[in-house]
Amino acid sequence: MSELLKINNIETYIGQYHILQGVTLEVKKGEVTVLLGRNGAGKTTTLRTIMGLNPASKGSIVFKGEEIQSLPTYTIAQKGIGYVPEDQGIFAGLTVEENMKVAIQKENEETHKRLDYILNLFPDLKKFWKKPGGLLSGGQKQMLSIARAYVNDNQLLLIDEPSKGLAPIVVEKVMESILQMKDQTTIVLVEQNFMMASTIGDCFYIIDDGRTVSTGPMKQLKEDEEMKRKYLGIA
């Protein structure tokens, strides 16, 4: 079985708004799956629904062969899903070190190894180890958020728009690091920046009006001009 995560026709309400009206995804182990689509299409809500932050009212989410759609958020996280939200969710008043400490679920040999690995990937975090998270730059916050999600032995990372609001040079850095982490873990990435999405993505899903409307390998999308124009507004 190569699917790590299988989402079957989920629907999600936020308040009285019917945001997701049938999203279906299959995420293969070891791949980077990119969710594309216009603003407000439901990409962020899809990630939040996987995490149980906006629970689905219909459909199923199967992770490692187990249904998780009705579990509380913290249990879903413990099952091995790391989450990097759109706003990074940094604890601004806590230092980088404390942010990492909150994230580490079990302190053991393995997490120390992972911590070392991720700090080598993002040396800035080591530099600002004792600084409050709120004082970091946008890119550093992004790195800290990714590091927090990575440090536990998570088999799946959900990353929401890591390039948002970052300078192009920083975007490249973040992109490189995600590429490096690729062979360690599976990633679901929401990304508006098509350059970045097409560089690191293995396959894509397009979400429109709360539904998955198209899927395929990334290569296919790169050549499909019409699809790009229709759903992504790229001429």
Next chain:
Amino acid sequence: MELLFNLTLNGLATGMLIFLLAAGLTLIFGLMDVLNFAHGGLFAWGAYSGIWIYTTTGSFLFGIIGAILTGFLLGIITEKWIIKPVYGNHVQQILITLGLMLVLSEMLKVIWGPNQLTANPPEYLRGSWEIGDMIIIKYRVFIIVVGLLVFAGVQFLLKNTKIGLVVRAGVMNKEMVQALGINIKKVFMFVFMIGSGMAALGGVLFGPYSGVIHAGMGMEFAILAFIVVVIGGMGNFTGSVMAAILVGLSGSFMAYFVPELSLAVNMLLMAVVLIVKPQGLFGGKG
């Protein structure tokens, strides 16, 4: 000089008592978004149960321990059966905690009678020290020391333990804490318990300080604690201790010089903070 010193000491002692009440209030608010209007009731329960144990056993220490345990117990019960059913609904929460306050105060009258009880400091904390022509009342110093110890203890807990970190993180971003695999509901319970314990401790310390306790004291102190929570910034623990000292001192000085205005000054302070800096005088959250 002697007068100023005594007023300061008095203000600090009162401030510490308010702090014990306000600290729990602010932490619970910051973490759970619950403004517990029954918190004053826990203060009064701490006073009654503690003083009762103290007078029956003759040991003030037992009284203090008993009060704290009462606080813990009531905190757990409150969180589990009163607050939990209405999480996320502000209006319902405010209403229900006020109802609890009502029941808690009336229960005191049912158990211990409607009249006020008297309380005196134990032998070893009675009287005063004289340094030169300065008279220092022992019990006031005792309250200040206990208050500072509790402050230091909670501060240590928040800074240096995992659960403390989680509490601070939760104040800033509850959702993210859960997304990192932490069951925040358990942390809620813990904070509620600690906060209630502190309030109860404040209550039992207040008994011998004022000499009498009555069922209405919870409400009176709760109002001061609310003022402190607003001035210090809701959810800000260190802010609450500073604001409590400020309110205690201003109360003590005003009560001496212009007693009519003592509550008014604190109210005015709160109004000014609400207009100018609703997030509190002492910086952001943290």
Next chain:
Amino acid sequence: MAERGEGMKWIVNNRMNAIYLIIAAFLLLLPFVYESRNMLILLTQIFVFAILAMSYDLLLGFTGIVSFGHAMFFGIGAYSIGIFMKRFEPTMLHFIYAVLATILITAIVSFIVGLLTLRLKSHFYAMLTMALAGLFLVLAEKWRTLTFGNDGFTFRVPEIFIDRTNFYIICLVTMIAVFMILKRFTNSPLGRVLQAIRENEQRTESLGYQVLHYKIAASVVSGVLAGIAGIFYAMSLRYVNTSVFTMDITLDALLMTIIGGVGTLVGAIIGAGLIEFAHDGLTELAKEHWIFERWIIFFGIIYILVVIFFPLGIVGTLRKFTWKRRKLESAKKKENLAG
């Protein structure tokens, strides 16, 4: 024939209004057929508290604002009338002055409180009103030259209010007037905005409404009406003391509104009746067993249970029930038609 048909139609279409009308007529005639001084006083008390509870419902039920200092407005009214009647001759003119003073002071205070806290989270309004009411209580205790401190003072009232039956009818009419005014108010465009605020403040704001202005308006109307309730309360006792500023008054208003049903106005009246009657009965029972002296504990427990399990209160729960039934019936009808 045709006229009678029209009349029937009106009654069918306005079933609730017809019921209200019958009850109002019954209450109006009651003192002339049933001569019980105690009952008269109790009912008068209920009308007064119903005004207070309705003013509270405007805030809590229709706007979603929680006030813990409603006693403050009530007390301002009570002291205004007391002071005017005591200091000057108890004439109609001075009564009108007292009403005007009450309206002015309560409007100013509620405006300021609203301005300070209504842009913030709902906790702040609850807290500030609670603290301010505490301040007024202290003021009433300490400003002895004006208020005679804790003991309070008795005063005489204008002639028209002396007769118990007269006073009963005046209170009843005032209550009905307040009910109708508030009904109008809550059904007006302004009232609908208030309800929209209660349901979803952000969305209302994003629709372009100045939410703060509407909330302050509700706060002011509510404060003024509570002040008027205070006037009648003090006049019914012909005595005022600091207890009008205590938390107990606020709690009474709160209990009445919650138990009767928030956001219904009638609920506030029913709640006032229920609590005053129960209070009266329990005070009698207190002679039998001391536990009934602590009657408030029963209300506290009932109140907590209502908030958890029946947040809609008596009227709200009943309405929900009948709505469900009606829905079911109309669904059945449709089915029958289809079948």
